[in-house]
Amino acid sequence: MTMGENTSAKNQLPHQVFSVSIDTNPQSGSKWFDDDGRPKRTGTVWTASAHIITAVIGSGVLSLAWAIGQLGWIAGPAVMLLFSLVTYYTSILLSACYRSGDPVNGKRNYTYMDAVRANLGGGKVKICGFVQYVNLFGVAIGYTIASSISMMAIKRSNCFHQSGGQDPCHMNAYPYMIAFGIAEILLSQIPGFDQLHWLSLVAAVMSFTYSSIGLGLGIGKVVENKRVMGSLTGISIGTVTQTQKIWRSFQALGDIAFAYSYSMILIEIQDTVKAPPTEAKTMKKATLISVAVTTLFYMFCGCFGYAAFGDLSPGNLLTGFGFYNPYWLLDIANAAIVIHLVGAYQVYCQPLFAFVEKEAARRFPDSDFVTKDIKISIPGLGPYNLNLFRMIWRTLFVVTTTVISMLLPFFNDIVGLLGALGFWPLTVYFPVEMYISQKKITKWSTRWLCLQILSVACLIITIAAAAGSIAGVLDDVKTIKPFQTSY
Helix, strand or coil: CHHHHHHHHHHHHHHHHHHHHHCCCCCCCCCCECCCCCECCCECHHHHHHHHHHHHCCHHHHHHHHHHHHHHHHHHHHHHHHHHHHHHHHHHHHHCCCEECCCCCCEECCCHHHHHHHHCCCHHHHHHHHHHHHHHHHHHHHHHHHHHHHHHHHHHHHHHHHHCCCCCCCCECHHHHHHHHHHHHHHCCCCCHHHCHHHHHHHHHHHHHHHHHHHHHHHHHHHHHCCCCCCCCCCCECCECHHHHHHHHHHHHHHHHHHCCCHHHHHHHHCCECCCCCHHHHHHHHHHHHHHHHHHHHHHHHHHHHHHHHHHCCCCCCCCCCCCCCHHHHHHHHHHHHHHHHHHHHHHHHHHHHHHHHHHHHHCCCCHHHHCEEEEEECCCEEEEEEHHHHHHHHHHHHHHHHHHHHCCCHHHHHHHHHHHHHHHHHHHHHHHHHHHHHCCCCCCHHHHHHHHHHHHHHHHHHHHHHHHHHHHHHHHHHCCCCCCEC
16 A cells, blocks of 8 residues: 555656646645645545445435334434434534645645544544444444344345245345455455445435335335324333333334444545535535435435334334235345445445554555555456555455354344434534634634533433443343344
8 A cells, every 4th residue: 555655646747747737726635646646536526425325325214203103203304314313414514624724735634543643643533543443343234233123124034925924034144245245255356435336326315226126115004004003102001011112212222223324434434525616615515415315314214114003103113013015026125235245245344444454654664565556457357456454354254244243143123222322423422513613613612502402402412322222232131042043
């Protein structure tokens, strides 16, 4: 990596010298390179929006009917709207920290950790890195589990159809987890975020596909019932105990918070965007588009799912068998979930891949194993730069996440816990603190106080959501045995 950068810097020198003499825009760099000497970025509002939508609209959208079911018709949609506004606002604060100092030609921060280092420094960088990368690792495990459940749902819906509902159709999850892992090993060899735009676009289309099917089936069920199910205060006491009601409500907060969590990869997405206009302006538009689209889908899917099933809303509308027919439409929806998760896994893991590879290149700059690229010609795809360290490390990462998914199949509850714990520091605390530092906002001023109140309020919600997730994990531990999971 280091050798490649040195070589490219030598090749770029004539361009940079020439551009200084004729170009008054410091952001334009040259025809082929940006102001930091890296290849010209080509991302737009639409590619950034696709990356965000791919990251945000995960299969978790289908559990929102359950989340609203715990909170009810008043608190459910209100909490969802509140989280969307907080996410949008803090994302704008974070995008303003992509460049240090001047928003047009200040030094670029390529990762979330770079932005924290430039604005806050000290021990906060290590805390941020730990929380961010543990979260990304947890998401990879959660996506492996979720994709296997959707693949099995296809097999089970066909089995139910063929047996007329007589066969319980139990099956083992592990072959499906392994199949997902093999696909991710291949796709993880895509070198960087900037080459993922096609995968993000496909994944974004898939997320709209299964969300639309879930929404359509929910509307159909409401029409069939001829009434709207549910209540103003959520699941009734009797269906669950008072204690369960409290823990489930807290867990619902965590589900909704995690459903909006993408701040940990926002800076990496912003680093793919071209300028002018400034990257912050482009990301402001992309964030508005993606959060608005996401919230609309979340509201529709969550509300119509709850309206269809009320207190009996399943944890996942398409795999929890809230619906049995039309089975072929469920198959399409679950296939779309799998394709989407294949892409979302890569969108989330690329920042972690890049961090490890950058650290390895910094520590072993003279190692050919770490820094040397081997050019391979792939028929139909053109030349590919194979890096041995990248290939082995990324393969080991995917194998590790797959094995942990098989050992701890209830891990998506732990991922909910990681999401709850990650929401406050990554989506709220660090963006707020960096923005205060960058804009030099005076302590105890009205603006400073408002930002601190926002941060503390979100911390309280995060603690409550984490408590609910812990309660869910403890329940799972009692019933599930590693390597003995079937559905």
